[in-house]
Amino acid sequence: MCTKQNELIGNVAAIVRSRLANQGAGHGYDHIQRVWQTARNLQQKSGGDLLVIELGALLHDIGDAKFHGGEERSKEYSMEILQQLGVDEVTMNHVCAIVDNISFRKRESAETLSLEGQVVQDADRLDALGAIGIVRTIEFGAAFGQPFYAPNDASQKTGVGHFHEKLFKLRDLMNTAAGRQLAKERETFMRSFISQFERECAGQC
Numbered sequence: 001m002c003t004k005q006n007e008l009i010g011n012v013a014a015i016v017r018s019r020l021a022n023q024g025a026g027h028g029y030d031h032i033q034r035v036w037q038t039a040r041n042l043q044q045k046s047g048g049d050l051l052v053i054e055l056g057a058l059l060h061d062i063g064d065a066k067f068h069g070g071e072e073r074s075k076e077y078s079m080e081i082l083q084q085l086g087v088d089e090v091t092m093n094h095v096c097a098i099v100d101n102i103s104f105r106k107r108e109s110a111e112t113l114s115l116e117g118q119v120v121q122d123a124d125r126l127d128a129l130g131a132i133g134i135v136r137t138i139e140f141g142a143a144f145g146q147p148f149y150a151p152n153d154a155s156q157k158t159g160v161g162h163f164h165e166k167l168f169k170l171r172d173l174m175n176t177a178a179g180r181q182l183a184k185e186r187e188t189f190m191r192s193f194i195s196q197f198e199r200e201c202a203g204q205c
Contacts, residue, residue, distance in 0.1 A: 005051050008085060012058050015081055019062060027064055031127055031136070035060065039123035045178040048116040052091060055082070056098035056120040075100040104166060113175070122179030125170045130186030134193060137162055149201060163194060 013036075020029045039057040043050055059081065063073025075096045082092040094114065101110040102121040113121060128136065137159040141148055148159035167190065171183040 008087065009051070009054050009058070011085055012055060012081060016058050016062060019077075027061055027136075027140070032058060032061060034127050034132065035120070035123045038126055039120050042119045042123055042176060042178050046115070046119055046176040048114075048119050049094075052094050052098070052114075052116040053119050055087075055091070055095045056102075056116060057123055059095060060099045060102060060120060060124055062099070104170075118175035119179075122174050122176050122183075125174065126179060126182055126186065128167055129170060129183055130189050133167060133186065133190060137167070149197070151201065160194065160197075163190065 016032055017029045020027075020032065036054065036057040039053050040050070043053050059078040060074060062081070063075070063077040078096050078099050079092060082095060087095075094116065097111065098113065098117040098120050101113055102117060102124060103110075104125070127133070138148055140146070141159045146157055146159065150156040150158050168187060171180065171187050174180040174183050
C-alpha cells in the first residue's frame with residue numbers, strides 16, 4: 001500500500017477514534033481496532049482490495065443504530081468522512097455499500113456483498129465470538145440494563161439468550177474459508193463456557 005493510502009487510513013482511524021471515544025458497550029474503538037486487524041489478516045488469505053477492506057472495517061460502526069436512536073447512519077457518516085478526505089467516488093461508493101450491508105439485522109434485505117464486503121463482515125462477526133464475544137455480550141448487557149442470565153424468567157432478554165438467538169448462528173453465515181475456521185474455533189470455546197456457566201449456576205459442579 002502506498003504512502004498516500006497509508007496516510008488516508010491513518011486519518012480515517014483518527015476520526016473514528018475521536019468519534020467513538022465515549023462509545024462503549026462492546027462497540028467502542030477497541031472493537032473497531034480488532035475488526036480492522038482481523039480484516040487485514042483475512043485479506044491475506046482471501047484476497048480483495050486491501051484499501052477498501054481497511055476503510056470498511058474502520059467505518060463499519062461509525063453510525064451504529066444502537067447509539068443513534070435506532071437509526072443506522074454508518075453509510076451517511078462514512079460518505080461524509082471520505083468526501084472530506086478527498087477519496088475518489090468509486091472507492092467511496094464501494095466502502096459505503098459495505099458499511100450499509102454487513103449488519104446481522106439487515107441480512108434479509110442486504111445487497112450482495114463484494115469480496116471486500118465479505119471479508120469485513122466476517123471480521124466483524126468474528127469479534128462477536130470467542131472470549132471477546134463473551135466479554136462484549138456482558139459489557140453490552142451491563143450498559144443497557146440486560147441481565148446475563150435469568151433462568152426463572154423466560155420472557156427476559158439475556159446475554160445467554162443472545163448467544164442462542166444470534167451468536168451461535170454466525171459460524172454458518174461466514175463468507176470465507178478462513179472466517180469459517182476461526183468461527184468454528186471460537187464458537188466451540190463459547191459453547192464450553194456456557195455449558196460450564198449453566199452447570200455452576202445449577203450447583204452441579
